[in-house]
Structure formats: structure tokens, C-alpha cells
Amino acid sequence: MWFGTIPAIATLFKHCPRDTHPMATMTLLHRKHQLGSIYFLDNWPALSVRQLVINDPAIAAQVSQSSLPKFFLYPKFIAHVTGKKSMILTEGAEWRRARTLFNPGFSLTHLMTLVPSIVDDTQIFHGILSDLSESQKITPIDDLLAKLTVDIMAHIILDHDLNSQTTDNELVNAFKDAVYWTPNSKLIHPIFSLNLVRTFAQWYQARRMDNYIRKVLQDRLALRAKEGGEAKVKAFRRPAIDLAIDAYLLPDESNKELSAGSINREEFEQICIDQMKTFLFAGHDTSSSTLCYIYHMLNLHPDSLAKVRREHDEVFGTSSLAAEAIKANPKLLNELPYTTAVIKETLRLFPPANGSRGGSSSFTLKVDGVEYPTKDTMLWPNVHTMHRRADLWPQPDDFIPERFLPPPHNFQEVTKDAWRPFQKGPRACIGQELAILDIKVIMVMTLRDFDIKAEYEEWDRALGREKPGEMLDGKRGMFGHRAYQQLKATAKPADGMPVRVTRRNNVGD
Numbered sequence: 183m184w185f186g187t188i189p190a191i192a193t194l195f196k197h198c199p200r201d202t203h204p205m206a207t208m209t210l211l212h213r214k215h216q217l218g219s220i221y222f223l224d225n226w227p228a229l230s231v232r233q234l235v236i237n238d239p240a241i242a243a244q245v246s247q248s249s250l251p252k253f254f255l256y257p258k259f260i261a262h263v264t265g266k267k268s269m270i271l272t273e274g275a276e277w278r279r280a281r282t283l284f285n286p287g288f289s290l291t292h293l294m295t296l297v298p299s300i301v302d303d304t305q306i307f308h309g310i311l312s313d314l315s316e317s318q319k320i321t322p323i324d325d326l327l328a329k330l331t332v333d334i335m336a337h338i339i340l341d342h343d344l345n346s347q348t349t350d351n352e353l354v355n356a357f358k359d360a361v362y363w364t365p366n367s368k369l370i371h372p373i374f375s376l377n378l379v380r381t382f383a384q385w386y387q388a389r390r391m392d393n394y395i396r397k398v399l400q401d402r403l404a405l406r407a408k409e410g411g412e413a414k415v416k417a418f419r420r421p422a423i424d425l426a427i428d429a430y431l432l433p434d435e436s437n438k439e440l441s442a443g444s445i446n447r448e449e450f451e452q453i454c455i456d457q458m459k460t461f462l463f464a465g466h467d468t469s470s471s472t473l474c475y476i477y478h479m480l481n482l483h484p485d486s487l488a489k490v491r492r493e494h495d496e497v498f499g500t501s502s503l504a505a506e507a508i509k510a511n512p513k514l515l516n517e518l519p520y521t522t523a524v525i526k527e528t529l530r531l532f533p534p535a536n537g538s539r540g541g542s543s544s545f546t547l548k549v550d551g552v553e554y555p556t557k558d559t560m561l562w563p564n565v566h567t568m569h570r571r572a573d574l575w576p577q578p579d580d581f582i583p584e585r586f587l588p589p590p591h592n593f594q595e596v597t598k599d600a601w602r603p604f605q606k607g608p609r610a611c612i613g614q615e616l617a618i619l620d621i622k623v624i625m626v627m628t629l630r631d632f633d634i635k636a637e638y639e640e641w642d643r644a645l646g647r648e649k650p651g652e653m654l655d656g657k658r659g660m661f662g663h664r665a666y667q668q669l670k671a672t673a674k675p676a677d678g679m680p681v682r683v684t685r686r687n688n689v690g691d
């Protein structure tokens with residue numbers, strides 16, 4: 183067939199907002215043609231290899247448990263932000279070394295020690311919400327949340343103040359500008375996507391980010407030298423940057439390839455910079471969009487919002503001083519089953535990230551007794567479709583946090599591996615516990631004091647869009663939501679989710 187599946191997909195895109203994330207469009211395709219657990223896409227010449235889209239958890243598990251490499255085009259969408267040495271992009275021994283080195287920095291015991299710092303950053307965000315509630319100005323909240331979560335990450339990863347919530351920060355601006363230059367996923371063929379301006383802009387933004395982090399790293403190394411040379415400081419709190427410095431100065435068997443004896447200082451700095459950029463980027467961007475959707479869904483579902491608030495009051499008391507209660511006993515954050523269910527249900531409906539692998543001649547996929555070769559094929563477990571399959575999730579497009587309550591209060595038994603916003607297997611997200619932890623803190627500290635409501639109609643009107651809701655073929659949204667997911671390196675809420683903030687009571691900040 184000429185142009186393979188391109189015409190069918192193009193027809194679908196006509197009925198979606200142009201910048202919709204492809205994973206969501208594929209869910210429409212899956213529903214429209216009642217496709218099964220897997221289907222092939224042949225998008226030549228847009229993409230030179232065929233794609234195998236996987237919509238079934240058990241089949242996706244075969245891929246995530248394998249040691250297949252990331253799909254070869256993956257770096258094109260992310261390397262300009264994270265750097266080529268990023269843990270997200272490396273393979274084999276190089277990846278394993280990095281993962282082993284940084285795993286302790288993401289253990290729950292360690293993360294609990296970071297809670298006071300998350301609370302302090304969230305206090306600043308609370309003040310910003312307070313100002314917005316007074317001005318009643320409609321403001322895209324994704325950007326504010328991104329600044330909050332990147333400030334949190336910088337404290338956790340670099341032990342460094344970015345202060346991006348209150349001042350203009352060079353690193354945060356460079357991150358934002360780098361994401362802006364991410365290519366459009368619909369044009370990935372090297373010839374069609376050739377763009378020298380983009381290549382230069384990506385290089386320039388990478389340089390800005392690298393220079394900033396290099397300075398932080400050099401200051402840290404200088405401090406280490408001043409504080410007693412190379413002695414390993416057994417501090418209770420270990421930011422990721424110190425784990426990297428330890429490996430360079432005082433390696434053990436597992437990471438001697440990173441040591442001063444094995445690589446030169448320049449190489450070490452670049453590896454360390456790329457890992458730090460990865461943690462900062464992967465750690466803030468996904469959490470901020472998840473928080474946007476949490477506010478949005480709770481606002482649309484007042485019963486769920488009331489249950490969340492009741493749970494927070496029961497655990498942390500009813501005064502506005504939740505911050506003190508959290509700091510005094512961070513373990514209380516483990517006693518929030520309904521809040522956790524809300525986070526999981528939001529990640530089910532609006533997963534911010536995906537993951538794809540490159541097939542190989544030595545790997546076949548087994549589906550209903552048939553073996554499918556995977557050589558020259560992109561394997562794409564589409565988390566969005568899996569999360570919205572009616573047979574796995576009754577009322578799949580509805581927001582029902584009760585799905586995730588522990589039995590006997592749960593709405594349904596969740597099929598093994600069906601919920602996978604962090605993907606599964608050895609390359610699953612290293613920061614998943616951290617993400618859930620900081621999202622919980624932010625929810626507890628803000629939901630009790632503020633109502634946060636998406637105001638797209640007013641926003642569209644203010645932008646001169648005369649008929650809000652009718653801009654793109656009569657379809658402004660996806661799955662009934664104007665706040666559809668846009669492709670911006672990860673999946674971000676449309677227009678950064680413009681909201682109005684209203685204060686609920688007059689208790690102090």
C-alpha cells in the first residue's frame with residue numbers, strides 16, 4: 183500500500199488538535215479500528231522502520247523485562263536536553279554502572295530525609311498561589327509548578343538553590359529553551375527534519391546548561407578539597423552530585439571506571455553533568471504536569487476533592503500548619519491511601535512519559551502462541567492505550583480513584599502490569615518514589631487552602647480565539663478534555679493549563 187498507514191493516521195490527526203501527543207492519537211486509532219493487543223504501523227517515508235504498537239500489559243512485560251536497547255531515534259527527542267551520556271540513553275555496562283551508582287540516592291529511606299527541603303520549596307509556591315488568589319489573574323500553572331519542582335530537584339540532586347520560583351534562573355531558562363527546540367515527532371525522517379537553526383539552537387542551549395552545572399560541580403569539588411581532601415563524608419543526606427564525586431575520588435569495585443585513575447577530569451565532568459541534567463529534567467517536568475492534572479481532575483470531581491481534604495485533615499490536623507506537621511513526622515505521608523489513589527488515577531489517565539525499544543534479530547515477541555520477529559522494528563508499549571482499555575479499566579475515561587484503594591474498598595482488581603506510568607523492569611523510572619513523595623507534599627500543603635480551576639474558555643477568549651472550543655476542526659480537546667496532552671518532549675497539559683486560584687479560608691499562610 184502506498185504510504186502504508188500514514189493516510190489512516192493523518193485522517194485521525196485531522197480530528198485531534200494538531201499538537202496532541204501521538205500516544206493519545208494512537209488510542210483513538212486503537213478504538214476506531216478495534217485493534218487488538220498489538221498492531222503494526224508502516225509510516226515510510228516519515229519513519230524508515232516499522233512500528234509495533236503494544237497495547238497489552240503481558241506483552242509489554244516481555245519488552246520491559248528484556249535487555250533490548252532504547253529505540254535508535256530516542257536520542258533525537260531528548261539528547262539535546264539530557265546529554266548523550268545520560269542514564270536514560272546509555273546501554274549495557276555503562277548504563278548499569280550509572281544505575282548502580284545512583285540507586286541509593288533514590289531509596290525511600292534516603293528520600294524521607296529530604297522531606298523538609300521539599301516542604302520549604304512548597305512554602306514559596308504556597309505564597310505564589312496566595313498572591314494569585316488575590317489578583318484573580320488567570321495564569322498557566324504548569325510553568326509555576328515546573329519552577330517549584332525544578333527547585334525541589336536542584337536541592338535534592340545538587341544541594342543547590344536555583345530559586346527559580348522567585349528569580350530568573352539561567353539553568354531553568356536554558357532547560358525551557360532546549361525543550362522548545364525538540365523536534366516534532368511527526369517529521370522524524372532525517373531528510374524532512376533537517377533544520378540547521380534547530381541544530382545550532384540545541385547546541386547553544388546545551389552549552390548554557392552545561393556551563394551552569396559545571397560551575398556547581400567545580401564549586402562542590404573545591405569544597406570537598408577544602409573540607410579534608412578526598413575523605414568520603416558519610417553524611418546522612420547524600421545528593422546525587424556527591425555520589426558521583428565519591429565515585430571519582432574514592433571509587434569501589436562497582437564504579438572504578440568513573441574514577442580519577444580511569445578517566446580524566448574533563449570526561450568525568452561531562453558524565454556527571456549529563457546525569458545531573460537528566461535527573462533535573464526527568465524529575466521536574468513529569469511531576470509538574472501530573473500535578474496540573476491532579477488539580478484539574480479534583481476540581482472537576484468535588485466528591486474526590488472532599489475525600490482528599492478529609493484525609494489530609496485527619497492525618498495532619500485542620501490548621502494551615504501542615505508544613506510543620508509534615509516536617510515533624512514525614513512518615514505520615516505514608517498514611518494517605520486516598521491521596522495515593524488520586525495520584526495513581528491521574529497518572530493512569532494522563533501518563534506524562536513513554537518508552538520505546540529497538541527490536542533485534544535475537545528477540546521475538548510471543549503473542550497468542552505466534553512468534554513475531556522484531557528486527558528493524560520499533561517496539562512501542564503504548565501506556566496511554568493500555569491505561570484506557572475498557573476491558574482492563576471499566577469506564578476507562580472516567581476519573582475513579584477508588585480503583586486503586588486497597589481491598590475491600592477498591593473499585594476493581596487491577597490487572598498485573600496494567601498500570602505502568604513509570605514503565606516496568608530494570609529500566610523503569612529511578613525516581614518514581616521521589617515523584618510520588620513530592621506530589622503528596624505539594625497536595626497536602628496546597629489543597630487545604632486553595633481551589634484551583636482550569637479556565638480555558640476565558641483564556642481562549644483573552645487570546646482572541648473568538649469561538650473557544652472550535653479552533654481545530656471543531657475539536658479543541660481529547661477524550662472530552664480541553665486540557666489535552668501536548669507533545670513537548672514529554673506530554674504537557676495544553677497551553678500550560680491556565681487556572682484561576684481562589685483561597686478557601688483566611689487561615690495564615
Ligand code: HEM
Pocket residue numbers: 252269270271281335460461462464465466468469472533534535536537538603604605608609610611612613614616617
Ligand atoms: C510523575 C513523575 C514521573 C514519571 C511519570 C516518570 C516516567 C518515567 C518513565 C516512563 C521512564 C522510562 C522511560 C523509558 O523506558 O524509556 C522513566 C525513566 C527515568 N526517570 Fe522518570 N518519571 C517521573 C519522575 C522522575 C523523577 C522524579 C526522576 C528523578 C529525579 C526521574 C528520573 C528518571 C530516570 C533517570 C530514568 C531513566 C532510568 C533508566 O534508564 O535506568 N523520573 N521515567
